[in-house]
Amino acid sequence: MERRAGWVARVPDSLWSRLEVVAALEARDIASLLALLRRYAGYSQNDIAGVTGIAQGRISEYMRRRRLPTLDTIERIADGVGMPPDSRRRLGLAPEPR
Numbered sequence: 001m002e003r004r005a006g007w008v009a010r011v012p013d014s015l016w017s018r019l020e021v022v023a024a025l026e027a028r029d030i031a032s033l034l035a036l037l038r039r040y041a042g043y044s045q046n047d048i049a050g051v052t053g054i055a056q057g058r059i060s061e062y063m064r065r066r067r068l069p070t071l072d073t074i075e076r077i078a079d080g081v082g083m084p085p086d087s088r089r090r091l092g093l094a095p096e097p098r
Helices: 013-017 019-027 030-041 045-052 056-063 071-080 085-090
Strands: none
Touching: 013 019, 013 030, 019 030, 019 085, 030 045, 030 056, 030 071, 045 056, 045 071
């Protein structure tokens, strides 16, 4: 699946400072992070798939903890949702998208 050209999810800035989001980032808990994006930003699995270029079925597997994402996948998620530098650092990524 290809990313929608130039499209980045608009996630409310306040999401990144929520305690449960910070905890998920610091734990590198992608399943929880994806669930929190759904809960607080209103994004469906298809929305997340669209901005990351990752198949919806694979997003579902990550959310159900059936599969662990690779570092490249974590980068794609961070890039697709427009994760700010501080949140990227908490997740263990470089502060700037690739």
